[in-house]
Amino acid sequence: MSATMQSSRTAVRARPLPLLRRQLAETWRGLIGWSLGLAGVVGMYLPLYSTIGGNPEFLAIIESLPPELVAALSYDQITTGAGYTQGTVHGLIGFVLVTIAAVGWGSSIIAGDEERGTLELVLAHGVGRTQVVLERFAAIALKLIALAVLLGLMVLGLNEPAALELSLEGIVAGSMALLGVGLLTAAVGTMTGAIIGRRSIAVGAAAGVAVLGYALNALGNQNPDLEWMHVLSPYFWAYGAAPLADGFDPLMGLLYAVSAVALTVAVIAFRRRDVAV
Amino acid sequence: MTPVIETRALTKRYGRRTALHGIDLTIEPGRVFGVIGPTGAGKTTTMRVLLDIIRATSGDVRVLGHDPRTGGPALRRRIGYLPGELALAGRATARSLLHHYAELNGGIEHGRIDELADRLGLELGRPVRSLSKGNKQKVGLVQAFAHRPDLLVLDEPTSGLDPLVQQEFLTMVREAREAGQTVFLSSHVISEIQQAADDVAVLRSGRIVDVSTVERLRAAARRSVRITVRADDRDALLARLSSVSRLDDVTVTEVDGTAMVHGMLGDGVAPFVAAVAASDLLDLVVQEPDLESAVLGFYGPSAEQEEQS
Numbered sequence: 001m002s003a004t005m006q007s008s009r010t011a012v013r014a015r016p017l018p019l020l021r022r023q024l025a026e027t028w029r030g031l032i033g034w035s036l037g038l039a040g041v042v043g044m045y046l047p048l049y050s051t052i053g054g055n056p057e058f059l060a061i062i063e064s065l066p067p068e069l070v071a072a073l074s075y076d077q078i079t080t081g082a083g084y085t086q087g088t089v090h091g092l093i094g095f096v097l098v099t100i101a102a103v104g105w106g107s108s109i110i111a112g113d114e115e116r117g118t119l120e121l122v123l124a125h126g127v128g129r130t131q132v133v134l135e136r137f138a139a140i141a142l143k144l145i146a147l148a149v150l151l152g153l154m155v156l157g158l159n160e161p162a163a164l165e166l167s168l169e170g171i172v173a174g175s176m177a178l179l180g181v182g183l184l185t186a187a188v189g190t191m192t193g194a195i196i197g198r199r200s201i202a203v204g205a206a207a208g209v210a211v212l213g214y215a216l217n218a219l220g221n222q223n224p225d226l227e228w229m230h231v232l233s234p235y236f237w238a239y240g241a242a243p244l245a246d247g248f249d250p251l252m253g254l255l256y257a258v259s260a261v262a263l264t265v266a267v268i269a270f271r272r273r274d275v276a277v
Numbered sequence: 278m279t280p281v282i283e284t285r286a287l288t289k290r291y292g293r294r295t296a297l298h299g300i301d302l303t304i305e306p307g308r309v310f311g312v313i314g315p316t317g318a319g320k321t322t323t324m325r326v327l328l329d330i331i332r333a334t335s336g337d338v339r340v341l342g343h344d345p346r347t348g349g350p351a352l353r354r355r356i357g358y359l360p361g362e363l364a365l366a367g368r369a370t371a372r373s374l375l376h377h378y379a380e381l382n383g384g385i386e387h388g389r390i391d392e393l394a395d396r397l398g399l400e401l402g403r404p405v406r407s408l409s410k411g412n413k414q415k416v417g418l419v420q421a422f423a424h425r426p427d428l429l430v431l432d433e434p435t436s437g438l439d440p441l442v443q444q445e446f447l448t449m450v451r452e453a454r455e456a457g458q459t460v461f462l463s464s465h466v467i468s469e470i471q472q473a474a475d476d477v478a479v480l481r482s483g484r485i486v487d488v489s490t491v492e493r494l495r496a497a498a499r500r501s502v503r504i505t506v507r508a509d510d511r512d513a514l515l516a517r518l519s520s521v522s523r524l525d526d527v528t529v530t531e532v533d534g535t536a537m538v539h540g541m542l543g544d545g546v547a548p549f550v551a552a553v554a555a556s557d558l559l560d561l562v563v564q565e566p567d568l569e570s571a572v573l574g575f576y577g578p579s580a581e582q583e584e585q586s
Contacts, residue, residue, distance in 0.1 A: 012384050012390075013384045014384045018380045018381055025369070026368075026369065117362055117363075117364030118367075120330055120364075121358070121360055121363070121364075121378075123329075123330055124356070124360070125353060125358075125378055125382055126382045126383055127350055128349055128350050274332060275330050277331060
């Protein structure tokens with residue numbers, strides 16, 4: 001009865017990926033904000049390379065700093081364009097911005113929606129739970145890709161004016177490393193939300209992985225006895241092989257592989273449990 | 278005919294707490310089936326199991342012939358659901374949200390959303406987060422009815438609606454039934470069920486206490502009666518009333534030389550009217566049967582006391 005009526009004069013048509021499009025439509029304003037922030041950071045720091053990174057007085061300051069601090073911040077490489085870009089943007093403020101965005105996005109798509117009570121009605125319609133997790137995470141991935149592309153284009157545009165001497169491969173690899181960090185963080189937030197359904201716990205888990213990864217990397221930099229910590233650090237997986245200087249390295253692939261595993265766990269867990277109880 | 282909803286020994290436990298103790302429900306196609314019970318009786322839990330939002334601990338569930346756990350999106354497209362705790366958030370307009378839900382259900386016919394919104398008096402252009410409780414409820418009703426589902430599952434559907442809109446809702450329910458749709462609705466207000474439903478299940482503490490038709494429930498219900506006579510005639514009237522079976526809770530109030538006698542009548546009207554006819558009545562009021570108290574009777578005396586306290 002209803003089927004024939006619908007097919008004869010359909011006004012609202014079913015189009016592919018409804019949840020992904022919805023997610024983007026609801027959150028694009030936030031993406032604009034993050035993009036402006038990232039562009040501001042890149043546009044502010046990179047042009048200063050010639051006056052900071054290559055400046056002898058500044059180098060003297062760095063030499064006077066405790067070596068542990070210099071190692072933690074990776075400022076030992078700051079005399080090169082790649083080291084400077086890594087130390088200021090990809091490894092520091094860009095990393096922080098992307099991490100915060102990914103924590104918020106990852107924890108909101110399942111746990112946040114569930115806590116505010118709006119997930120129940122979505123699931124009551126013609127969607128599957130796997131579809132909900134995957135489409136919404138795909139929306140996050142697209143937004144992170146947008147940030148990574150923006151970062152890459154900004155670095156490329158400033159490469160010559162700021163005399164950074166980065167290769168194209170290095171620029172792409174640098175963006176891919178930060179993208180991988182963002183995806184992993186968002187995937188951990190999504191996974192935790194899919195398992196537990198509590199936004200605060202999802203935020204804690206995602207932010208915890210990012211902070212712990214940074215800390216393990218910084219400790220691992222201190223001396224050879226602590227280098228084993230690098231193995232556990234997503235931050236090291238991203239930047240340990242110096243992507244801006246040396247281009248792609250398989251190590252970076254760990255970020256993407258672990259993200260995929262986390263997402264798989266998210267789907268399996270979310271399919272099994274009660275929602276909004 | 279295959280029932281639209283069939284549950285056998287449906288049980289739901291949360292840790293040590295049991296929300297549903299073996300619910301057996303059979304709802305035939307084309308019926309409007311109401312479930313009534315106090316908050317926490319298990320109405321919402323039962324409905325969420327039907328929609329596969331939560332999963333039964335044990336027991337069998339069939340909705341439109343399918344297990345909700347395996348029916349997937351195809352099954353849920355045939356159901357319209359209004360949650361009891363409807364939450365709508367975000368800066369999206371009501372129209373865009375309703376389009377989104379329609380899309381998830383595989384699309385709907387032209388003008389359907391506008392038609393329903395008009396009927397309920399809902400402005401589609403406003404952001405959902407700025408809508409009042411009543412208007413949010415209208416959005417919830419529109420999304421449940423829009424795709425003309427075979428089954429409507431409505432949890433406290435008239436909550437927050439003003440009386441005129443409630444009437445429109447009842448009309449929509451009647452139309453749905455005439456179109457062959459089945460309606461499963463819940464309420465803690467009996468009058469809502471009384472007006473809308475053919476069948477009633479009374480749910481209490483996760484158990485079905487009774488399944489009945491509204492007519493049978495009405496027959497079992499008590500009526501409130503009020504007789505006004507001159508104060509002088511009071512004792513004679515009370516003497517006659519004492520012969521009326523199942524007239525309880527009699528109270529007398531005297532004001533300015535008149536006596537007002539209140540009571541609850543549990544049996545037929547005829548013997549009562551015959552008994553009071555001999556008195557010189559100033560006024561006589563026999564109210565409609567009070568289903569509330571009939572249902573409270575099913576809840577049992579403890580529930581009645583809780584209600585009163």
